[in-house]
Amino acid sequence: MKSKTYILEMFPYPSGNIHMGHVRNYVIGDISARYHKLKGDEVVHPMGWDAFGLPAENAAIQFDTHPQDWTLKNIESMKSQLQKLDLDLDWDRELATCNEDYYRHQQELFVDLFNAGLAYKKDALVNWDPVDQTVLANEQVIDGKGWRTGAPVEKKVLSQWFFKITDYAEELLNDLDGLSLWPEKVKTMQRNWIGKSTGAEINFSIIGAGNSLNIFTTRPDTIYGATFIALSVNHKIVNQLLSQDEIKKIKSDFDKIIDEKDKRGIPLKIKCKHPLLDKELPVYIANFVLDNYGEGAIFGCPAHDDRDYDFAQKYSIPIIKVIECDDKELPFSGDGIVINSPILDGLSKNDAINKIINYFEKNKIGKKSINYKLRDWGVSRQRYWGCPIPVIYYDDGSYRVLDKSELPVVLPYDVNLNGKGNALLGHENWRKLICPKTNQTAYRETDTLDTFVDSSWYYIRFLNNKNNKPFDINDVNRFLPVDKYIGGIEHAILHLLYSRFFMKALRDIYKLNVSEPFKQLFTQGMITHKTYKNDTDWVMPRDVAIKEGNLIDIRSQALVTEGPSEKMSKSKKNVVEPDEILDNYGIDATRIFMISDSPPDRELEWTDEGIQSSKNIINRIERYFQNRQTTINDETIKNVEKYVFEIEKNILNFSLNKCVANIYTLFNKLEKSKVYLGENKISEKILICLFPILPRLSSKIYENLFHKEIVTTTWPDVDKNLLLENKLELPIQINGKFSSTISTKKGYKEDNLLKAVYELDKVKNRLSNKKIRKVINVQDKIINIITD
RNA sequence: GCGCCAGUGGCGGAAUGGUAGACGCACUGGUUUUAGGUACCAGCGGGCAACCGUGGGGGUUCAAGUCCCUCCUGGCGCACCA
Structure with missing residues (x-):
């Protein structure tokens, strides 16, 4: 059986233009x-x-069209633009996530996840984007703002669907180690996001009340230094102690704090008992305690934590040193010997942590605990243009996840979109139904799934895009993981973490043999272009010219200043349109320029000179093959063999800029030597090697020379014997510094060669009046002569 | 603040510890052309030279852009994560 290779580029959102x-x-x-x-x-x-997602809804409102019409039209036009690029794509595998024959299978997977206990519903304090009028996942909130709208996110309690990604936290973390072909950077980001920390959960009883509260800490060794307790304002005990109005007031006061590091506390009436000492600890609500990490509560040990120290200073809370250090070093959070701690004195940090956890467990005060920053994935979105969640609700508030036989839940076309709220809520005919199982009136779930769900398994659906099941298990086992997955680094956490979770969840549900969806991840760099500005506005690079030494806008003659090269964006007017470039320079020049000037994982600066020189090399290659003489010599044969080898190596490594250099060097040599190849095996080798990079040019020349299609051939085997060069320009160093080279052959005898080396002018001059102490001969590599 | 990554000509970038600057761009001179956003030839780190040169300083080695320590600068990510 042939070996398989699955190559995938991250599929695009159909915005209308590539x-x-x-x-x-x-x-x-x-x-x-x-x-x-x-x-x-x-x-x-x-x-x-x-193909699902908000821009379609926004466009529909703005341009008085329908999200589906808008999306399908965009797909059509983007597809035709892509086809102009003549990419070697399997168009028969095409899919769009907004089509019923995609999302109906996603609904099946939802049912599977629910049955496996991996999808559940709960009331949750969620991130609400007031502009998009929808809930956002934690991953989609950046610096407290919505990832798309930039609007400050509000906190709201809503009943929401979640996927239990936390069940896989440990595996998602551990399996990163096996992803040797992923960029370290992406793996680090995922590790940080999962945020595993090991410590203890400690129980603090509330004095005079029957209850207690739990606290997670990574530093149980500092427990004897605890002098206060602080809670998040959203902690359930706060809810019991204060009225809603009081809580609201505190929240709004906290929101008004401008300096983000400013520590504020509100003392509560309760006190906690120190678990080991006969001592009362005051309890505060504090703005710096996160409600969505650990237990939403901390014990403060001011001597050994920066934040607790600031807080204690501000509210005159005692500071008790329990790790040996100089007073000037406080707060000291490093490693050290434990002091002032009856059962821990004299121990190192790690020993103290182990001992105290044992003690906690024995005395039922607390236990070892592992905490993750990763939260479950909230997937409900209050939007129309998404995959309907296959759930119905009854009047008594109970719900039922539909059976697979009841699927699909088809997204209705006839909705009234006005931009306010979810259009599905207003569609009574669709929403209301009689449940076939109970004959009761029921209502459909009107939230739709986060579009990141759509992209979490599309690479699986590609394998069987017309199958009436979500996928074929045999094909999944055979073709996954994706061997090379190529896309932008902006998906380092969201899409890539969700996809990894989906693969593992589906593996467990369907007994698949695949645990990771993407064997190799390659993140390509963005394209930048010079920016120009006049007094008031950005100016398109094409409108800029030099006049009398100044940059001017050719339309207005106004002076223009040149800015840095930045990521192409419409707002900065520094975009170039693919259509235009293809028309002016052709597909192959565009292709080779995309990989020419920098390694593919780094930024590429768009320049007019760059695309022009790409066009020039194509013309040169074409001209070269127009000479049909055959004047091949041994050196040419060797050279070609060498560059076939190099090009293959560099394609495999994604060192595509080096491939381009190989092509230039090869043709520089061929042209310089005035050797022509004609209808020869050597021509064939070169053309096949050029094909992945310059398919139009090489197939045209190939067909002219050999009268058959280049795709019917195979990649040439490299004759390793031809790569072995016998002649050698051996470098000579004196005291480690390069002096000169000498022509010789591999396998030379050191003694014989040295006689000739000492006769070289440069060597003679440098060695005069000096005594040779020793000679290092690295056979066939270098000779280093050491003097006193 | 923490964590990654990177600093090499005018620019983008090459260099399994072994001739630093491949290849391209820009630039300079020349040839062809009515003309050229074409093609071709030559040059192109610094220095007259010996030599000196990979952000600075140390170290390991016969030999360091490459390995180790340290500092500086830039970029990216995370950021009150207990």
Whole structure:
């Protein structure tokens, strides 16, 4: 059986237009796909559309159209733009997540997840984006603002669906170690996001009340230094002690704090008992205690924690040192010897942690605990244009997840979109139904799934996009994981973490053999372009010219200043349109420029000179092959062999900029030597190697020379014997510094060669009046002569 | 603040511990062309030279852009995570 290679570029949102970033992304993948096809692999290289999501709803309201019409039209126009790029894609695998034949299977997976206990509903304090009028996942809140709208996120209690990604926290963390072909950076970001910390959960009883509260800490060794307790304002005990109005007031006071590091506390009437000492600890509500981490409560040990120290200073709370250190060093959070702690004195930090946890467990005060920053994934979105959640509700408030036989729940087309709230809520005919099982009146869930659910399994659906089941288990086991997944680093956490979770959850539900969806992840760099500005506005680079040494706007003659090269964006007017570039320079020049000037994982600066020189090398190659003489010599054969080898190596490493350098060097040599190849095996080798990068050019020349299609050939084997060069320009160093080279052959005899070396002028001069102490000969590599 | 990554000509970038600057761009001179956003030839780190040069300082090594320590600068990510 052929070996398989699954190459995938992150599928686009159908905004209507492809941009140069897409082009770079898809060209990188396409080079790989074409190479693997020539190698004879069974290549999967699909393309589809991440087609649900808010922009469609916003556009529908703005342009008086329908999200579906808008989306389908965009898909059509983007598809035709993509086809102009002539990418080697499996269009028969195409899918769009907004189509019923995609999302109906997603509803099935939802049922599976529910039955497996991995989807559940609960009241939750959620992130509410007031502009988009929807809930956001924790991952979608950046600096307290919505990831799309930038609006400050509000906290709201809503009944929401969640996926239990936390069940997989440990595995998601551990399996990162096995992803050797992922960028370290992405793995680090995921590790930080999962945020595992080990410590203890300690129980503090509230004096005079029957109850107690739990606190998570990573520093149980500092328990004897505890001098206060602080709670998040959302802690349930606060809810019992204060009225809603009081809580509201505190929250709004906290919200008004401008300095984010400012510590504020509100003392509560209760006191906690220190679990080990006969001592009362005051209890505060504090603004710096997070409600969504640990237990939403801390014990404060001011001597050994920066935040607790600030707080204690401000509210005159005692500071008790329990780790040996100089008073000047306070707060000291490092390692040290424990003091002032009856049963821990003299121990190191780690020993003290172990001992105190044992003691807690024996005395039922607390226990060892592992805490994750990762929360369960909230997937409910109060929007129309998404996958309906297959759940119905009864009048008594109970609900039922539909059976697979009752699917799909089809998203209705006839909705009234006005931008206020969820259009599905207003669609009574769709919402209301008689439950076939109970004959009761029921109402459909009107929330739809986060679109990150859609993209969490699309790479699986590509394998069987027309199957009437979500996927075929045999095909999943055969074709997954994706061998090379190419896309932007902006998905380092959200999409990639969710997909990893889905793969593992589906593995457990369907007994699949695949645990990780993406074997290799390659994150391509963005495309930048010079920016220009006049007094009031950005100016398009094409409108800028030099006049009398000054940059001017050719439309108004106004002076223009040049800014840095920045990511292409419409607002900065520094975009170039793929259509225009393709028309002016052709597909191959565009392709080779996308990989020319910098490594594919770094930024690429768009320049007019760059795209022009890409066009020039294509013309040069074409001209070269117009000479049909055959004047091959041994050196040419060796050279070609060498560059075939290099090009292959560099394609496999994604060192595509080096591939381009290989092509230039090869043709520089061929042209310089005036050797022509004609209809020869050597021509064939070169053209096949060029094919992944320059498919149009190489297939045209190939067909002219050999009268058959280049795709019917296979990638040439490299004759390793030809790579072995016998002649050698051996470098000579004196005291480790380069002096000169000497022509010789591999396998030279050191003694014989040294005689000739000492006769070299440069060597003679440098060695005069000096005594040779020793000679280092690294055979066939270098000779280093050491003097006194 | 914490964590990653990176500092090499005018610019983008090459260099399994072994001739630093491959390849491209820009630039300079020349040839062809009515003309050229074309093509071709030559040059292109600094210095007249010996030599000196990979952010600074130390170290390991016969040999360091590459390995180790330390500092500086820039970028990215996280950020009151108990």
